[in-house]
Amino acid sequence: MYLNCHSYFSLRFGTFSEIALLELAIENKVDRLALTDINNTSGCLNFVRKAKEKGIQPVVGVDFRNNHQPLYVGIAKNNEGFKELNDFLSHHLHHKLDFPQQAPIFKNAYIIYPFEQVRKLDKQDFETQEYIGIAIKDLNKLKFSSIKAYTDKLVVLQPVTFRSKKDFNAHRLLRAIDNNILLSRLPVTQQACFSEKMFRIDVLKEHYDEFKHILKNTQTLLASCSIDFDFSKNKPSLNQVSYTGDLQKDQLLLKELCQKGLSYRYPDPDQQVLDRIEKELTMIIQMKFVSYFLINWRIITYARQKGYYYVGRGSGANSIVAYILRITDVDPIELDLYFERFINTHRTSPPDFDIDFSWKDREDITQFIFDTFDNVALMGTYITFQYKGVVRELGKVFGLPKFEIDKLSSGAYHASSLDSMSKLVLLYGKLIEGMPNYISIHSSGILISEAPLHYYSATNLPPKGFPTVQYDMLIAEDLGLYKFDILGQRGLAKIKDAIEIIKYNRPDHPPIDIHKIDGFKKDPNVNALIREARCMGCFYVESPAMRMLLSKLKTDNYIGLVAASSIIRPGVAKSGMMREYILREHDPSRKNQSHPIMLDLMKSTHGIMVYQEDVIKVAHVFAKLTLDEADILRRGMSGKFRSRKEFKEVREKFFANCVAEGYESSLITEIWEQVASFAGYAFPKGHSASYAVESYQSLFLKAYFPLEYLVATLNNGGGFYRPEIYLHEAKMSGAIILPPCINNSSYDHILHDKTIFLGFMLLRDLDTKTTTYILEDRIQNGAFKSLENFIDRIPIGLEQLSILIKIDAFRFTNKNVHELLWEAHFKLNGTPPKQSLPPVLFEEERANYTLPKFSRSHLEVAFQQIESFGFPLCGYYPLLRNAPKNKNGAKHLPHYLNKTIDIYGYLITVKNTKTHTGKHMLFGTFLDQHGVVFDTVVFPPVAAKYSIKYKGVYRMLGKVVSEFDFLSIEIHKISKQDYIQDPRYV
Incomplete structure (x- = not known):
C-alpha cells in the first residue's frame, strides 16, 4: 500500500x-x-x-x-x-x-x-x-x-x-x-x-x-509490479561479455597476443613458462574472463601508443598472461606468484587489475574508455556526514557563535557546562553522522557493462564530465558488475618527465626503455641507493619510515624490496610482525619459533604473514576454509565488508575448524590476531612487486640522472616532502639553483646543464594570467631587453611587477632591485594594468631619473625568498639569531653511540603517533648543518613537555641509539631557535 x-x-x-x-x-x-x-x-x-x-x-x-x-x-x-x-x-x-x-x-x-x-x-x-x-x-x-x-x-x-x-x-x-x-x-x-x-x-x-x-x-x-536482480552467489558477471563481439574470436585473439608478446618478455622461454601460459589461458577461458583481459590490453595498448607510462598492479600481477600482454611489468615466475590468488575455480568475480597512469594522462585514458566501449560509467561512492563537520553545520543552523561551534567541533568542552542548545547539536550530530551527504566519484573505478547501466540506476554528471552511477562498489559487486580500476599518480609523471628532461639536457644520450627493468634490478649503483636508504624523491621508498626499514633490513635487491613494500604497511607493523621479520632477516634461526604449518606456508618470509595471499594461505591450509571462504575472510578484513553476514559466518568457521584440528586456543587466538591486524592493509605480493618495479624505475633515474629526476619531481608537485627539500637534495647532487628569471624561466622548473632555474609556479602571489602573458610574448618576440621593454610588452600592474622584481627576476639588467622598484613606480605611475597591449613599433622614450645608490644584503634576499616562495635558497642556518654552538651532524652520530649529543637540525617532517597505551609520541626527521638527514624519536614524557610541529631549526640534546645499525637520537631536550629580525623592516 x-x-x-x-x-x-x-x-x-x-x-x-x-x-x-x-x-x-x-x-x-x-x-x-x-x-x-x-x-x-x-x-x-x-x-x-x-x-x-x-x-x-x-x-x-x-x-x-x-x-x-x-x-x-x-x-x-x-x-x-x-x-x-x-x-x-x-x-x-x-x-x-x-x-x-x-x-x-x-x-x-x-x-x-x-x-x-x-x-x-x-x-x-x-x-x-x-x-x-x-x-x-x-x-x-x-x-x-x-x-x-x-x-x-x-x-x-x-x-x-x-x-x-x-x-x-x-x-x-x-x-x-x-x-x-x-x-x-x-x-x-x-x-x-x-x-x-x-x-x-x-x-x-x-x-x-x-x-x-x-x-x-x-x-x-x-x-502488477515486479523488479528482480540476481544477487545469487554464482551469478554471471554483468560486465561486457565479449571484446570482439564473438567469444571464439576473443579466445583466438588472446592466444595470438600471448604468442606475439612472448618474445618481448621471455626471449628464450623454458617449459615452466610455456606450461604456465597454457594453464592460465585454460583457466581464463573456462572462467569466462577473456574479455576482461582484452579490454585491459586495449587500454594499455592505447596508452603505449600515446607514450603514456603506466603500472599494472594488484593481484593481476600474479598472471603471466598479464605480464606478456604488458598489462603489468611483474614477472610472476621470478617471484613465484601463484595464479590461484588471482583466478581460481571458486572465484566468481573477474580478476582485479589496478592500472596507474600519470595524473596528467589519466583523464585522456578515461575519455578513451568512454569513446571506445559501450555502456560505460564511473563508479559512485557516498560521501557521508562526518561528526565534526555535521556538528559545525548544526551549530550554524542553530545560530551558535563561531567560538561555540569551534568548541563543540573540537571536543574541547565539559559536558556539564553545555547549555540545552549545544546538547541538541551534539545529539543530532550523532544521529546524522554516517548518513549520505552527497554522491561522489570512486577514486578509480570504471564500469563497462554488457547492458545499459541505466538498468541498475540513474547516473549523475559530476564536474569531470563523465556519467557516474548512483551506487557504490560493494552493491555493484553483489549485482555482478565489477569495476576496472584506472588511477592517477604523480610518480609515473615524474618518471616520464625525467626522461623528457634527459632528452633535452643530454641530447646525445641513447634512449631509455624504462620498462626494461631487469638491468635496473642488477645494477649495483641502484641497489646501493636502496641499501643506504638514499631514496629521496623515489616512489614509495622515500618516507622516513621506509628509509628506516631499508636501513635495518640492509635490503639491496628486488626481492627484498618487494617484501619491504608490504612490511611497511600499517597492519604488519601493528601486529609486531615487522620487527619480528627484521629479527629473522638478521637471525634466520628465529624462524623456528613459528608453527611448522606457518613456516611451511611462508618460507620466503621466515614464517611471517607479509602479503595478502598469506591470509588466504593460513585460512585455507591452517584453518581448513575453502578458497572461496578464505577470500571472503581476506576481503572482510577491510572496511564495510567486515560487518557483512558472510564475513561473520566465515570468522566463526575459522575458529570452529581450528578447534576441530586440535590446535590450542592460545595458538588459534594468536594466529587470528595476526590475520585480523593486517589483512585489510597488507598488499598482495603482486601489488608489492608492482610498486617495487616503479621504485626501481625511479631509483635508476635518481642514480644516473639525479638532477633531471629531481626537477621532474618538483614539476609534478613533489612527493612526501616539501619542494625546498627536493631543491636541497638537488643542491647536494651538484645543482646550482637560481631564482625565477624573466628570460630563462618557465612555469615549471628548468634544468640547463647543472643549473636549475626555478619556475614561476613557485611564486605564491604571481597569478597564472601574468605567467601566461610572459611566456607567450617571449615565444613570439624573443627575450626581454630591459624593464622598460618588459612593461611595453606585458599588460601588468605594479603589484604583480613588484613580485617579479623583488625575487630578482630582472637580474639580467644588472640593476639593483630597489632601483628597479623605483623605476617601476615611475613608469607605471599607479595606472591599472591593461588587458592587452598592441605591438610596439617604436620604443617610447621615457624620462630618466637620477636615483641614489642602493644596496641589498644577502639577508634581505633570503627573507624576500621566504616571503615569495616559502623558503630561502641559502637554507635557514645563516638566518639564526645565534650561530650554532657546535658543528655536530649526522656523520658524528657513530662517535656518540649510547652517549648524549648536542646537535642542531632543521625539521623537514614529523610523524605523530600513539603508544599502545594511547600516549602521544613522535618521530622527527631533520637536516643537519651540513645538509645531511638524521632521525629522532621523542617518547611520551618528552613529547608532553616539548612542542615539535613548526618547521625551523631546533637545538636538541639526546642519546644516540642503534637498532640493526640504524642510528637515531632519543631526544631528551629540544628547543626551537630564533631567527634574526627581517632586515627589511628593522
Whole structure:
C-alpha cells in the first residue's frame, strides 16, 4: 500500500536507511512497498537485495521534484520500467534541467500525480499508466473535489519519511543545512509534513474505509509490479561479455597476443613458462574472463601508443598472461606468484587489475574508455556526514557563535557546562553522522557493462564530465558488475618527465626503455641507493619510515624490496610482525619459533604473514576454509565488508575448524590476531612487486640522472616532502639553483646543464594570467631587453611587477632591485594594468631619473625568498639569531653511540603517533648543518613537555641509539631557535 517511501538517499531529506525502511515495513505488517527516493535511485539495488532476504516484495521508483516541490512519482512495473525512469532522471540530472510539470508516457512505468499537483495543473486527462495519489491528509479534501470522480485512477500515496519525532527534527535540520539557513527561517515548502509516517496496514485501511476502490486500485497497481536482480552467489558477471563481439574470436585473439608478446618478455622461454601460459589461458577461458583481459590490453595498448607510462598492479600481477600482454611489468615466475590468488575455480568475480597512469594522462585514458566501449560509467561512492563537520553545520543552523561551534567541533568542552542548545547539536550530530551527504566519484573505478547501466540506476554528471552511477562498489559487486580500476599518480609523471628532461639536457644520450627493468634490478649503483636508504624523491621508498626499514633490513635487491613494500604497511607493523621479520632477516634461526604449518606456508618470509595471499594461505591450509571462504575472510578484513553476514559466518568457521584440528586456543587466538591486524592493509605480493618495479624505475633515474629526476619531481608537485627539500637534495647532487628569471624561466622548473632555474609556479602571489602573458610574448618576440621593454610588452600592474622584481627576476639588467622598484613606480605611475597591449613599433622614450645608490644584503634576499616562495635558497642556518654552538651532524652520530649529543637540525617532517597505551609520541626527521638527514624519536614524557610541529631549526640534546645499525637520537631536550629580525623592516 505504500508507493512513496523515502530513505536517507533522498539526500538531506530522508533520515533512515533502506534497510531500516524494510524493518519498519515488517513492524507494520507491510509485505509489499515501493522505495521512491527524491531524484535518486542509490538505494534501490540494496533495497531489492535485502527485501528478498526479509520476505518483502520490493517495488522501486523515483519521486520527481523540482527544488523539493513534488511533481509526480514514477513506479517501475519491471526492470524495463526502472530503466525508463533512470533514462528520464539521468537526462535531467546531466543537463541540470528542471523536470516538466507533466511526465512523459512510459511504456513500463506508472506515473502517480499527488492530489495537490493535479489540482494545481487542473489536469483532467489521464493516460492508462497515470494515476492520482491520495495521502491520508488529502482524504477530507477529496470528498469535496471533482477529482473523486476518477474512481479507477485514485491510489494510496501516503509518503513515508519519518519513524518518529526525532526523525522529523533531524529532517528539518537536514533541510536547513541543505538551504544554508537558520532553522528558524526554514520555509514550510522546504519541509515534509509530519504526517509522512508508516501506519500498520490495518490502520491504513481504516483511513481509506470510505474509499475502498482506492485500496483496490493500489493493490492492483502494486501486484502488477515486479523488479528482480540476481544477487545469487554464482551469478554471471554483468560486465561486457565479449571484446570482439564473438567469444571464439576473443579466445583466438588472446592466444595470438600471448604468442606475439612472448618474445618481448621471455626471449628464450623454458617449459615452466610455456606450461604456465597454457594453464592460465585454460583457466581464463573456462572462467569466462577473456574479455576482461582484452579490454585491459586495449587500454594499455592505447596508452603505449600515446607514450603514456603506466603500472599494472594488484593481484593481476600474479598472471603471466598479464605480464606478456604488458598489462603489468611483474614477472610472476621470478617471484613465484601463484595464479590461484588471482583466478581460481571458486572465484566468481573477474580478476582485479589496478592500472596507474600519470595524473596528467589519466583523464585522456578515461575519455578513451568512454569513446571506445559501450555502456560505460564511473563508479559512485557516498560521501557521508562526518561528526565534526555535521556538528559545525548544526551549530550554524542553530545560530551558535563561531567560538561555540569551534568548541563543540573540537571536543574541547565539559559536558556539564553545555547549555540545552549545544546538547541538541551534539545529539543530532550523532544521529546524522554516517548518513549520505552527497554522491561522489570512486577514486578509480570504471564500469563497462554488457547492458545499459541505466538498468541498475540513474547516473549523475559530476564536474569531470563523465556519467557516474548512483551506487557504490560493494552493491555493484553483489549485482555482478565489477569495476576496472584506472588511477592517477604523480610518480609515473615524474618518471616520464625525467626522461623528457634527459632528452633535452643530454641530447646525445641513447634512449631509455624504462620498462626494461631487469638491468635496473642488477645494477649495483641502484641497489646501493636502496641499501643506504638514499631514496629521496623515489616512489614509495622515500618516507622516513621506509628509509628506516631499508636501513635495518640492509635490503639491496628486488626481492627484498618487494617484501619491504608490504612490511611497511600499517597492519604488519601493528601486529609486531615487522620487527619480528627484521629479527629473522638478521637471525634466520628465529624462524623456528613459528608453527611448522606457518613456516611451511611462508618460507620466503621466515614464517611471517607479509602479503595478502598469506591470509588466504593460513585460512585455507591452517584453518581448513575453502578458497572461496578464505577470500571472503581476506576481503572482510577491510572496511564495510567486515560487518557483512558472510564475513561473520566465515570468522566463526575459522575458529570452529581450528578447534576441530586440535590446535590450542592460545595458538588459534594468536594466529587470528595476526590475520585480523593486517589483512585489510597488507598488499598482495603482486601489488608489492608492482610498486617495487616503479621504485626501481625511479631509483635508476635518481642514480644516473639525479638532477633531471629531481626537477621532474618538483614539476609534478613533489612527493612526501616539501619542494625546498627536493631543491636541497638537488643542491647536494651538484645543482646550482637560481631564482625565477624573466628570460630563462618557465612555469615549471628548468634544468640547463647543472643549473636549475626555478619556475614561476613557485611564486605564491604571481597569478597564472601574468605567467601566461610572459611566456607567450617571449615565444613570439624573443627575450626581454630591459624593464622598460618588459612593461611595453606585458599588460601588468605594479603589484604583480613588484613580485617579479623583488625575487630578482630582472637580474639580467644588472640593476639593483630597489632601483628597479623605483623605476617601476615611475613608469607605471599607479595606472591599472591593461588587458592587452598592441605591438610596439617604436620604443617610447621615457624620462630618466637620477636615483641614489642602493644596496641589498644577502639577508634581505633570503627573507624576500621566504616571503615569495616559502623558503630561502641559502637554507635557514645563516638566518639564526645565534650561530650554532657546535658543528655536530649526522656523520658524528657513530662517535656518540649510547652517549648524549648536542646537535642542531632543521625539521623537514614529523610523524605523530600513539603508544599502545594511547600516549602521544613522535618521530622527527631533520637536516643537519651540513645538509645531511638524521632521525629522532621523542617518547611520551618528552613529547608532553616539548612542542615539535613548526618547521625551523631546533637545538636538541639526546642519546644516540642503534637498532640493526640504524642510528637515531632519543631526544631528551629540544628547543626551537630564533631567527634574526627581517632586515627589511628593522
